[in-house]
Amino acid sequence: MPRSQGVVRRIVERDGRFMVSFPNHAGYFTVAAGVAHDALVARIRAAADSGATLDFTFDKDLNITDIA
Amino acid sequence: MIALVKNAFQKLFNGRGAREAVFAPTPQARKVISCDEAVEVFDKLARMRNIPYAYTQDGCYARAHLMCRKLLAMDVVPEKAWVFETKERELTVDYPNGEQRKWWFHVAPVVHVDIPESGPTPVVLDPSMFDGPVGLRQWSEKMNADISQVSVLPCGQAPENCKGDYTPYDRTTLFTDQRAEKELRDYAKLLEGKTHVVFMSAFRRKWGRAENQQEGAAPCPDLKV
Numbered sequence: 001m002p003r004s005q006g007v008v009r010r011i012v013e014r015d016g017r018f019m020v021s022f023p024n025h026a027g028y029f030t031v032a033a034g035v036a037h038d039a040l041v042a043r044i045r046a047a048a049d050s051g052a053t054l055d056f057t058f059d060k061d062l063n064i065t066d067i068a
Numbered sequence: 069m070i071a072l073v074k075n076a077f078q079k080l081f082n083g084r085g086a087r088e089a090v091f092a093p094t095p096q097a098r099k100v101i102s103c104d105e106a107v108e109v110f111d112k113l114a115r116m117r118n119i120p121y122a123y124t125q126d127g128c129y130a131r132a133h134l135m136c137r138k139l140l141a142m143d144v145v146p147e148k149a150w151v152f153e154t155k156e157r158e159l160t161v162d163y164p165n166g167e168q169r170k171w172w173f174h175v176a177p178v179v180h181v182d183i184p185e186s187g188p189t190p191v192v193l194d195p196s197m198f199d200g201p202v203g204l205r206q207w208s209e210k211m212n213a214d215i216s217q218v219s220v221l222p223c224g225q226a227p228e229n230c231k232g233d234y235t236p237y238d239r240t241t242l243f244t245d246q247r248a249e250k251e252l253r254d255y256a257k258l259l260e261g262k263t264h265v266v267f268m269s270a271f272r273r274k275w276g277r278a279e280n281q282q283e284g285a286a287p288c289p290d291l292k293v
Contacts, residue, residue, distance in 0.1 A: 026127070
């Protein structure tokens, strides 16, 4: 799976869907459904608040599947 | 002395000098091309084997960079069309096969085309979305954007309020070719034989030669032209 890193640029939540964008990617990412979903969302929110860089893997649909 | 060397190094590898070198046109490069040429140039770009056009989730910046480099190699001076989301209008593309893309920005090469009765007109070459060249209005409307959100800039120039001309945050350097190719190689691995779905280009139907009218990758029936 591809890996990338970046600070959170913007979080968009609409119709129960969580989306996040990063400076060096044009596409909006989502978070993969599954047991880790809520934990991943929480880490993204925390990174957005602190300005920390996220190191993450994602699938072909730009679903974030893991954060290092 | 150290500062001078550092300055020269930065200028060469990460500064204006690098961008000018990367996007330097040849003396014979044309700033305006004919409608036929625009279609032919589009088809050459669409056949670039190192660009996975069917992967539309991301990577427009890498595609745009490599296409601009190819246009320069074809002695055509390219520019880039940039469009950004706003609070009022987000960039979403609803493909006819039901897939939706959501981007916060999108970028593609532009060439100036001598259109009969209109004169030189900016035309977007975006094989990830269309089966031929398109005007700025058709291009922006497909992303649910207003044409006022689009800016056409010379290659190497960052859009307003942006740091970069490769992505909005990254400048072109002498290493950008390799970076773009690697990013697109990674995305190509995610395609899994995916069919390339694109919208129909009104420009191709109106201005392309008869033999070029039906070229391009499997266009979806899209009636808004």
